[in-house]
Amino acid sequence: MSDIAIKVENVSKKYQIGENENFPTLRDKLMELPNRLFKGPKKTKEFWALKDVSFEIKKGEVVGFIGRNGAGKSTMLKILARITEPTSGKITMYGRVASMLEVGTGFNPELTGRENIYLNGAIIGMTKKEISQKFNDIVEFSGVEKFLDTPVKHYSSGMYVRLAFAVAAHLDADILLVDEVLAVGDAEFQKKCLGKMSDLADSGRTVIFVSHNLGVVKDLCNKVIYMQNGTLISHGLTAFVLPKYLKSGLSNNLDGYRSLKDLSLRRNSTEKSLFRYSGISILNSKGKKTTIIKLSEPFSIIIDGVLSSNVNDLKIGMNINSQYGYPLFNTFNNYVKSTFKKGKLSYKINFDSNIFGPGVYTVGLGANATGIVDWIPEAIQISISDTDQKGNTVNKDYDGIVIYPCSWEKI
Amino acid sequence: MSEQVTIIKPSGKLQFINLREIWAYRELLFSFVKRDIQVRYRQTVIGGLWAIVQPLFTMVIFSFFFGHLAKISGGGVPYPIFSYAGLLLWTYFTGAITSSSASMVASASLITKVYFPRIIIPIASTLTGLLDYAVASIVLIGLMFYYQIMPTGQILLVPLTLLLTWMLAMGIGFWLSAMNVKYRDIGYILPFFIQSLLFVTPVIYPSSIAPNFKFLLSLNPMTGIIDAHRAMILGGLPINWVSLGISSILVIVILVTGAAYFKSVEKYFADII
Numbered sequence: 001m002s003d004i005a006i007k008v009e010n011v012s013k014k015y016q017i018g019e020n021e022n023f024p025t026l027r028d029k030l031m032e033l034p035n036r037l038f039k040g041p042k043k044t045k046e047f048w049a050l051k052d053v054s055f056e057i058k059k060g061e062v063v064g065f066i067g068r069n070g071a072g073k074s075t076m077l078k079i080l081a082r083i084t085e086p087t088s089g090k091i092t093m094y095g096r097v098a099s100m101l102e103v104g105t106g107f108n109p110e111l112t113g114r115e116n117i118y119l120n121g122a123i124i125g126m127t128k129k130e131i132s133q134k135f136n137d138i139v140e141f142s143g144v145e146k147f148l149d150t151p152v153k154h155y156s157s158g159m160y161v162r163l164a165f166a167v168a169a170h171l172d173a174d175i176l177l178v179d180e181v182l183a184v185g186d187a188e189f190q191k192k193c194l195g196k197m198s199d200l201a202d203s204g205r206t207v208i209f210v211s212h213n214l215g216v217v218k219d220l221c222n223k224v225i226y227m228q229n230g231t232l233i234s235h236g237l238t239a240f241v242l243p244k245y246l247k248s249g250l251s252n253n254l255d256g257y258r259s260l261k262d263l264s265l266r267r268n269s270t271e272k273s274l275f276r277y278s279g280i281s282i283l284n285s286k287g288k289k290t291t292i293i294k295l296s297e298p299f300s301i302i303i304d305g306v307l308s309s310n311v312n313d314l315k316i317g318m319n320i321n322s323q324y325g326y327p328l329f330n331t332f333n334n335y336v337k338s339t340f341k342k343g344k345l346s347y348k349i350n351f352d353s354n355i356f357g358p359g360v361y362t363v364g365l366g367a368n369a370t371g372i373v374d375w376i377p378e379a380i381q382i383s384i385s386d387t388d389q390k391g392n393t394v395n396k397d398y399d400g401i402v403i404y405p406c407s408w409e410k411i
Numbered sequence: 412m413s414e415q416v417t418i419i420k421p422s423g424k425l426q427f428i429n430l431r432e433i434w435a436y437r438e439l440l441f442s443f444v445k446r447d448i449q450v451r452y453r454q455t456v457i458g459g460l461w462a463i464v465q466p467l468f469t470m471v472i473f474s475f476f477f478g479h480l481a482k483i484s485g486g487g488v489p490y491p492i493f494s495y496a497g498l499l500l501w502t503y504f505t506g507a508i509t510s511s512s513a514s515m516v517a518s519a520s521l522i523t524k525v526y527f528p529r530i531i532i533p534i535a536s537t538l539t540g541l542l543d544y545a546v547a548s549i550v551l552i553g554l555m556f557y558y559q560i561m562p563t564g565q566i567l568l569v570p571l572t573l574l575l576t577w578m579l580a581m582g583i584g585f586w587l588s589a590m591n592v593k594y595r596d597i598g599y600i601l602p603f604f605i606q607s608l609l610f611v612t613p614v615i616y617p618s619s620i621a622p623n624f625k626f627l628l629s630l631n632p633m634t635g636i637i638d639a640h641r642a643m644i645l646g647g648l649p650i651n652w653v654s655l656g657i658s659s660i661l662v663i664v665i666l667v668t669g670a671a672y673f674k675s676v677e678k679y680f681a682d683i684i
Contacts, residue, residue, distance in 0.1 A: 015682065078681070082419060082526035085678040091419040105524045110450045122442035123525055174415075 004094060005175055005206040006057040006080070011089030013050040013075055013230075049075040050086070051230045057208070057223075059095075059174075062201040064221035064238065065210040066245055068378060070264045072230040073210050074179065077101065080208065081177050095174025095206070098125055102179070104164030109153035113144055113163055116152055120167045134170045141196075142166035162189055169196045175206045180213070194220070212377070215324030218242060246323055246360055256289030257281040258380045260365075270373040274311055275345070277365050279304040280379045285389070291381060295358060295388040296403070300350045303365060305374075307342050313369040314340045318349060322401050323360040355402045358386035358394055422678055428670045432528050439527055443535035447510075448542055462543035463550055466502045470495040477615050486617030488645050492554045496641040497614040499551055503544040504576050504633065505605050507537040511584025512601055515592050519684045529677050530670065533584040537577060544573070551644065563646040572640040572655075579632055579662045585669030589676050592684050613637055618654075629654050632661040 050072045057063055065073040078084045080091065081099035106123040107116050117138055121131040131138075139145055142163040144155070152160055178197070197220060201207050211217055217224065217238070224241040226234040228248070234241045260277040281289050281302045293299045303318065319330035333347060361382045367374045386394045394403070433440070452458040470491055477483045478490030485493030511533040515522070518532050555562065591597040609615070612633045621628060628634045635651065635658030642648040 079419065082417075083523060084681045085421055086419065088421060091417075093417040093419070094414050096415050097417055099525060101524045106521050108446055108450060110453045111446065115446075115449060119442050119446050122439045123521065123527070125525075125527075128438055 002094065003059050004056055005059045005061070006094075006208075007092045008053060008055050008076075008080075009090045009092075011050055011053045011076075011079065011086045011091060012048060013072075013079060013084070014087040015047045015049055016045070048230050050079075053089075053227075053230075053232050055225060055232060055235050057206060059206055060204045061223055062207040062209065062221045063223045063225060064217035065208065065225050065227065066214065066217060066242070067227035067233075069267065070229070071227040073225075073227050075230075076227070077177055077179055077208065077210050093175060096172075097175045097177065098171045098173035099177040100124070100168045100171075100179065101177070103161055103168055107152060107160070107164060110151055112151055113148045113155070116163070117167055120164065121171075124168060124171055125173070126171055130172070138166045138170050141169060158189070165189075165193055165196075169193070169200075173205070175208070176200060177208045179210045211325075213325035214242065214245075215322070215326050218324060256283070256291050260376055260379060265376050265378070267375050267377055268373065269375050270371070273367075273372050273374045274308050275305055275314060275367050275369070275372045276308075276374055277303060277305045277367070277376055277379070278344075280363065280365065282380065282382055292383050292385055293354065293356075294385055295392075295394055296354050297389050298350070298352050298354055299382075300348050301363065301382075302346060302348050303379075304344065304346045305367070307340055307345055310342050311340050311369060311372070313337055314345075314372065315368055316347065317366045319364045319366070321362045321364065323362070325362075326401075328361070328401065353405070354384070355404055356382075356384045357398065357401050357403050358384050359401070360384075428530055428674050429528065433531060433534075436527050436531055440531045440535050440538075443531065444538045447536065447539040451539070459546055462546040466495065466498045466547050467550055469498055469502075473498070473615055483616050484620065486619055487648060488560065489558050492551075492558050492560065492645065493617070493641065494615065495551055495554055496644050497637050499544065499547055500572065500576055500637055500640045501609070501612070501614045501633075502547065503540045503573075504580055505608075506540040506543065507577070507580035508583045508587065509601060509605070510536040510539065511580065512587035512591055512597055514584070515588040515680065516595070516598075516684065522684055523681050529680060530585070530673055533588045533673070534581060537580045537584055541573075541577070555644075560645055562644060565643045565646060565650065568643045568650075569640065572636050572643065575636050575655075575659060575662050576633075576640075578666050579636070582662065582666035582669040585673040586665075589673045589680075592680050593676070608633070629657050630661075632658040632665070634658065636662075 053072070053076065065076065067073045075084070077099075078101070079086050080093070081097075081101060083099075083101070104120060106120055108119065111119065117135065118128070118131055122128070126134075139148060142159075142165075144159050144163050147155065147159065152163070155163070194216065197207070197209075201220060207220075209217065209221055221238050223236065224234075224238045224245075225232060226241050226245045233248075234244055257279060258281075259279050261279075281304075282291055282293070283300045283302065284290050284293055285298045301318070303316070305316075307314075314333075316333040317330055318332075320328045322328055331349065361384065362377075363379050363382065365374075365376045365379045452461055455461060457464070473494045474491045478485065478494065483490065514532045514536040515529070521532075522529065587597050587601065608631070611628065611631050613628070614637060618625065618628055618634060618638055635654035635656075639650050639655045639658075642650045
């Protein structure tokens with residue numbers, strides 16, 4: 001037996017992007033036929049989600065996959081979980097593999113909690129015997145004993161997630177593939193899940209963890225694989241790789257403006273959304289566009305978007321996350337029902353008192369209304385330097401995320 | 412203890428199903444069947460009685476229009492029991508191909524989130540209807556008492572026709588469920604296809620009324636199976652072994668090619684579903 005758990009050799013994955021690729025109908029295929037005969041095969045765009053990725057993971061390692069949207073980390077996880085096939089390359093995994101790409105996969109709303117435990121257990125790869133043995137533990141962990149014989153459609157979303165996670169958490173495997181499942185449930189339950197995750201990690205299992213929440217990656221993983229545009233940029237100890245990733249975000253956008261027209265920046269957005277963000281800029285206190293803001297310096301963010309028709313309803317929001325991905329707060333436009341005219345729409349959001357501590361912050365944008373969903377989780381990054389406009393450096397004992405202007409009074 | 416080793420690499424063009432793997436996932440297969448049975452008649456008033464209502468009412472309608480008004484013969488037995496013995500198997504068959512064709516698309520959320528041999532999804536959906544078949548058989552027994560038809564030893568061969576029907580439903584299910592992932596047109600074609608198929612299958616009429624088209628009819632694999640099924644149940648009628656043999660060959664061809672097609676396109680499912 002070797003000490004290697006996963007060996008990935010030169011793995012690539014290609015997707016074909018053609019028109020109407022998701023739901024081609026027979027008509028599309030038939031209409032294509034004359035073209036094919038006369039003009040040769042239809043040219044589809046190729047997109048390499050992964051390009052020649054190789055790495056090895058040793059037994060007992062807890063490895064975090066990080067990277068921006070479209071970096072290929074989720075594709076890698078899907079290939080490891082055997083949901084999709086690589087286009088080329090080879091992967092060898094030693095030990096029983098289990099994947100948790102979602103909590104509650106296959107839960108059926110009509111079935112009771114008890115029935116769903118057995119069904120979901122079987123789907124994620126447990127034997128009936130195993131589920132029966134662990135049944136009481138699962139129920140206890142989930143805390144839904146009282147509702148075990150109620151159809152899960154009557155559960156609150158919290159109960160549903162707790163039960164689903166409880167089943168997954170009791171899956172016994174040598175290699176666990178986990179995708180951001182922790183991003184659900186209330187804070188207390190997330191803590192419980194994290195506890196369970198670190199128990200799993202401590203018990204010598206190999207864990208692969210994909211997340212946007214760098215704080216969790218930092219706490220949980222001893223190694224990190226950093227990916228970008230389908231290639232592996234860096235693989236090593238968390239303490240070495242994570243700072244590289246954080247730095248990379250800054251160097252991309254020093255000029256204080258970023259175009260947001262690229263569709264790949266978006267997540268869960270409606271394809272024909274009537275509103276689309278087009279750009280974002282950050283202005284310092286002198287009105288200059290820059291992503292570097294001094295400590296305590298007032299600044300503002302300008303968001304630009306385009307409406308493709310008049311609408312009577314538009315909710316626009318912005319959220320700010322810490323460099324580790326923790327959401328700090330969100331804020332919305334003065335949301336009143338009024339007419340928003342077709343064409344350009346811009347908002348300026350002023351941060352007259354800047355209480356952010358030194359570090360990097362990510363700005364996310366969202367918009368929704370009837371016919372509108374546009375969500376850009378990572379629109380731009382702001383870095384707050386550790387000196388203020390007068391040249392004073394932050395207190396060397398400073399720790400935290402914000403610098404709150406409180407005063408001390410001896411009493 | 413030997414360690415489980417998983418190797419992942421691009422699969423070749425032509426694939427054959429891995430029966431050993433399906434066997435290894437049999438618990439999951441039965442979990443799917445159990446789920447479908449548990450969910451099926453939930454929130455309905457008459458529950459499992461639906462399994463009886465559908466073939467029974469169809470039989471009553473057929474008996475009135477075809478048996479009573481159009482005077483179609485029951486080939487030697489009273490028309491109601493003649494048509495019910497055919498409808499019993501026909502209802503199972505059409506239900507199984509309908510649900511298995513839609514099964515892959517209906518399981519999209521599973522396919523994109525967890526690995527298991529995909530083929531167990533259409534297999535499971537062809538098994539669920541067997542319970543309905545069993546329930547609806549009770550009516551047949553009642554009819555046999557009513558018309559005082561004594562089954563002969565041939566009735567012990569019924570599982571053979573049921574097995575052939577199941578294999579055919581699976582074969583068609585493999586083809587259609589895999590095509591449906593890519594071309595959603597299948598969902599619209601199927602009801603029309605099933606409706607047309609009813610007229611070229613001896614459910615309403617005995618195949619003896621169309622002697623000139625005997626060969627053409629026997630190209631429909633359900634012809635031999637339905638005829639044999641009825642003959643086995645209703646005793647007195649002879650079993651047409653030639654016709655059943657042709658059906659069996661067709662069934663095997665459809666099943667094997669269906670499984671091979673399914674397996675060959677399986678790898679794209681998660682990307683395009």
